[in-house]
Amino acid sequence: MTTSEALLKLEQLSRVFTVRRGLATSRFVAVDDVTLAIAADRPEILAVVGESGSGKTTLARMILGQVVPSAGHLHFKGRDMTRLSARERRIWFMKEVQPIFQDPFAAFSPLKKIESYLYETALNFGTATRATVDAHIDQALHTVGLSLKEIKGRYPNELSGGQMQRTAIARALTTNPSLLVADEPVSMLDASLRMAIVNSFRDLKQQQGVSVIYITHDLATAYYAADRIAVMLRGWVVELGPAEQVLGNPLHPYTQILKSSVPEPDPRMRWTEKVALARQELDEFSATGCKFATRCPFAMDVCSRVAPTNLVPDGRMVKCHLYDPAIPAAQKHRAGGAIPLTPVASTKAS
Ligand code: SF4
Numbered sequence: 519m520t521t522s523e524a525l526l527k528l529e530q531l532s533r534v535f536t537v538r539r540g541l542a543t544s545r546f547v548a549v550d551d552v553t554l555a556i557a558a559d560r561p562e563i564l565a566v567v568g569e570s571g572s573g574k575t576t577l578a579r580m581i582l583g584q585v586v587p588s589a590g591h592l593h594f595k596g597r598d599m600t601r602l603s604a605r606e607r608r609i610w611f612m613k614e615v616q617p618i619f620q621d622p623f624a625a626f627s628p629l630k631k632i633e634s635y636l637y638e639t640a641l642n643f644g645t646a647t648r649a650t651v652d653a654h655i656d657q658a659l660h661t662v663g664l665s666l667k668e669i670k671g672r673y674p675n676e677l678s679g680g681q682m683q684r685t686a687i688a689r690a691l692t693t694n695p696s697l698l699v700a701d702e703p704v705s706m707l708d709a710s711l712r713m714a715i716v717n718s719f720r721d722l723k724q725q726q727g728v729s730v731i732y733i734t735h736d737l738a739t740a741y742y743a744a745d746r747i748a749v750m751l752r753g754w755v756v757e758l759g760p761a762e763q764v765l766g767n768p769l770h771p772y773t774q775i776l777k778s779s780v781p782e783p784d785p786r787m788r789w790t791e792k793v794a795l796a797r798q799e800l801d802e803f804s805a806t807g808c809k810f811a812t813r814c815p816f817a818m819d820v821c822s823r824v825a826p827t828n829l830v831p832d833g834r835m836v837k838c839h840l841y842d843p844a845i846p847a848a849q850k851h852r853a854g855g856a857i858p859l860t861p862v863a864s865t866k867a868s
Contacts, residue, residue, distance in 0.1 A: 521593045525558040531590035533576050546803040548576040550753035561723045565732045565744035571799050572750040574733045578701045582617050583607055613643045616690035618700035622682035626674045632685055633670050640692040658691040662718045680711035701733045716743040741765045749773045752802045752809040759834025769836045771814045818853045
């Protein structure tokens with residue numbers, strides 16, 4: 519996909535942070551060499567999944583222009599994001615690309631009526647005039663199953679979490695965006711409300727041609743809602759492809775483990791265990807070879823020495839030596855990891 523054909527194009531995008539470890543400082547690559555694109559003429563929901571500390575949020579923040587990339591390229595509608603002026607970023611880019619955050623209450627003052635945020639956003643971005651703003655807002659609210667009548671005159675504490683998140687999405691829609699970047703938008707909601715939110719993403723894509731980058735650790739809603747899934751591990755995208763391939767028949771050992779049990783830290787963990795986990799996280803971020811080598815059940819000698827490249831064994835991208843034809847099959851068998859590529863029957867609802 520060329521830059522001009524892409525709505526969003528990330529090429530070898532990286533972000534490096536430095537962290538203090540005792541007296542020494544070390545650098546870790548929070549997002550490492552990520553390449554992906556969303557086509558301009560084919561709206562889609564791209565889910566970015568992974569455990570805590572995988573780099574999902576840093577990736578989202580770079581796309582939103584809140585974190586500056588350390589290396590690589592980021593183009594939106596053919597424009598190099600790093601070359602936008604502050605005015606272009608404020609007027610053009612923020613109208614086109616809208617964020618949806620985890621906690622909808624954090625974005626709204628408890629002392630301000632909710633509708634005032636929608637009015638301000640639509641008028642400030644020039645997507646409605648004083649004469650048309652009521653109809654414009656009402657339409658945005660209808661897209662997420664609400665109406666202006668329902669929210670008018672009400673304060674945030676008078677709405678449920680689900681209503682607030684839908685209002686936050688409606689507010690984003692008042693700018694007529696091409697792309698929503700939603701960072702864990704359903705993690706604070708009940709299971710029933712989660713489906714309502716992800717369904718509104720599907721409606722937006724189908725009815726208004728809005729693409730959505732859906733950052734989540736909830737594999738069930740990712741599988742249900744997304745057209746494609748990118749699996750992140752310590753800053754790498756280790757598997758990227760159609761949702762039914764990536765979660766229906768995962769190729770990367772990390773995706774397989776993620777699918778069988780999401781390895782989230784136990785909140786009852788003792789602090790010594792938390793420190794050990796943080797060390798492991800930093801070690802994995804700065805590994806010379808594969809970042810999953812110390813945990814991978816199929817690791818081979820080469821894995822701890824050489825970082826895998828992006829391979830395309832069956833149409834999807836996988837970053838794993840198991841799919842490298844240059845590595846002898848006997849070596850893969852010894853590791854127990856010669857995973858057969860089997861055709862995948864689509865079981866996903868359209
Ligand atoms: Fe496992 Fe090696 Fe593949 Fe990494 S490259 S996921 S360690 S088999």
